[in-house]
Amino acid sequence: xxxxxTLTKQKEEFIPIIPGEVKMYVCGPTVYNxxxxxxxxxxxxxxTIRRYLEYRGYKVEFIQNFTDIDDKMINKANDEGITVKELxxxxxxxxxxxxxxxxxxxxxxxxxxxxxIKDIIKxxxxxxxxxxxxxxxxxxxxxxxxFSNYGQLAGQNLxxxxxxxxxxxxxxxxxxxxxxxxxxxxxxEPAWESPWGLGRPGWHIECSCMAKKLLGDTIxxxxxxxxxxxxxxxxxxxxxxxxxxxxxxxxWLHAAFVNVDNKKMSKSLNNFFTAREILQEYxxxxxxxxxxxxxxxxxxxxxxELLDSAKASIERLYNCINNLENLKxxxxxxxxxxxxxxxxxxLSKYREKFIEKxxxxxxxxxxxxxxxxxxxxxxxxxxxxxxxxxxxETKKLxxxxxxxxxxxxxxxxxxxxxxxxxxxxxxxxxRKDRDFALADKIRDDLKSRNIILEDTPQGVRWKKID
Ligand code: AMP
Ligand code: ZN
Numbered sequence: 001x002x003x004x005x006t007l008t009k010q011k012e013e014f015i016p017i018i019p020g021e022v023k024m025y026v027c028g029p030t031v032y033n034x035x036x037x038x039x040x041x042x043x044x045x046x047x048t049i050r051r052y053l054e055y056r057g058y059k060v061e062f063i064q065n066f067t068d069i070d071d072k073m074i075n076k077a078n079d080e081g082i083t084v085k086e087l088x089x090x091x092x093x094x095x096x097x098x099x100x101x102x103x104x105x106x107x108x109x110x111x112x113x114x115x116x117i118k119d120i121i122k123x124x125x126x127x128x129x130x131x132x133x134x135x136x137x138x139x140x141x142x143x144x145x146x147f148s149n150y151g152q153l154a155g156q157n158l159x160x161x162x163x164x165x166x167x168x169x170x171x172x173x174x175x176x177x178x179x180x181x182x183x184x185x186x187x188x189e190p191a192w193e194s195p196w197g198l199g200r201p202g203w204h205i206e207c208s209c210m211a212k213k214l215l216g217d218t219i220x221x222x223x224x225x226x227x228x229x230x231x232x233x234x235x236x237x238x239x240x241x242x243x244x245x246x247x248x249x250x251x252w253l254h255a256a257f258v259n260v261d262n263k264k265m266s267k268s269l270n271n272f273f274t275a276r277e278i279l280q281e282y283x284x285x286x287x288x289x290x291x292x293x294x295x296x297x298x299x300x301x302x303x304x305e306l307l308d309s310a311k312a313s314i315e316r317l318y319n320c321i322n323n324l325e326n327l328k329x330x331x332x333x334x335x336x337x338x339x340x341x342x343x344x345x346x347l348s349k350y351r352e353k354f355i356e357k358x359x360x361x362x363x364x365x366x367x368x369x370x371x372x373x374x375x376x377x378x379x380x381x382x383x384x385x386x387x388x389x390x391x392x393e394t395k396k397l398x399x400x401x402x403x404x405x406x407x408x409x410x411x412x413x414x415x416x417x418x419x420x421x422x423x424x425x426x427x428x429x430x431r432k433d434r435d436f437a438l439a440d441k442i443r444d445d446l447k448s449r450n451i452i453l454e455d456t457p458q459g460v461r462w463k464k465i466d
Pocket of ligand 1: 027028029030031037038039040041042224225226227228255256257258259264265266
């Protein structure tokens, strides 16, 4: 299996530290809000990689943290008039609700930064003792100059990084590129006792500390969104390797952005859709299909049209499954004959192709094409003369290859009749509400699926045209 390693900027053979086991750490959300589908892509991508590793027989220890103490948390808690702890509790619950709905498997552990304060303080003490960090008035800074490999992930040396960075001048830092690993309490902020007085951890230190505590000094895979490559992950390497003297992570994986009009989807630009709102309109299958239909290192320019076409595509795959399910009840033959047995065996070429694509740096885009080829083959060859057993076995194969992608595991929730009736009802309501734009959109969407609405004295009727 080959994975692209951001650290070496090339595809490398994946060799875990312990054969058959993978220790994986993914930077999780700051829990001050609902997550948007840009964050969602990163979560879905690494959930898929984890699922695929499991599909290939690895035992995966998967850690994804919750950042539950930082400036954004503090400001939002103040705005809402609740404590930072209450805010964290609230949005961790919301995270689980949306992540579960997106078929994202639960992590082995979701550590919260505030639950590791003691370990973080110990980590900071070790960095000071090893002369990689220094204290100034209750703040503790990491001394980037002391770490000779600083810049290895970004692929730049310290001077170039400094020239490119927009860092505010801070007289108290020995070097402009130094970063805070412990922050002295400001009025009104939550704080913990430490050898440097009351304060709280910086962001980068929490991941170094929790990864070490939960997975050990060296881990197999460290991952996150592309924006975390610098400075967050660079700083994590500097902290961890300074303390342990060992390599922190063997493989660094970064997921590309979801953009809107070619700008990164982000809360600050206010160009985001929350996973929650998208899930009201689309199934997890359609959303995951969209996120996985391109390679994870290529940006997605998000539009609703893309999501609509993802929905139509996933429906084609579900049609194959649903047809097999219906066919199974209609056919008269029960068990497979020799010819069918051979046919079923011949389909394993799709499994091999799927694995070949996924083994190549998790090429989900090509793996999905293999799924379509498989569905087409089955549609052409399994019919009313087939056995129930073949229907069942071919359906199982489609499902088996959908599982690592987190798709095709349910039945399409609604049948066509019920779905169309629901849309008609929504259109009627929109007209009542004088929301003609929505009413027209529903009618046009149906039309694009060859479904025509007719207003009759008995009410709205629909028919399917070819
Ligand atoms: P945050 O809560 O902002 O720390 O983000 C949580 C995760 O989502 C991190 O791994 C980010 O790198 C990732 N992320 C943030 N914005 C985007 C985006 N527009 N597209 C893809 N991933 C993103
Ligand atoms: Zn992190």
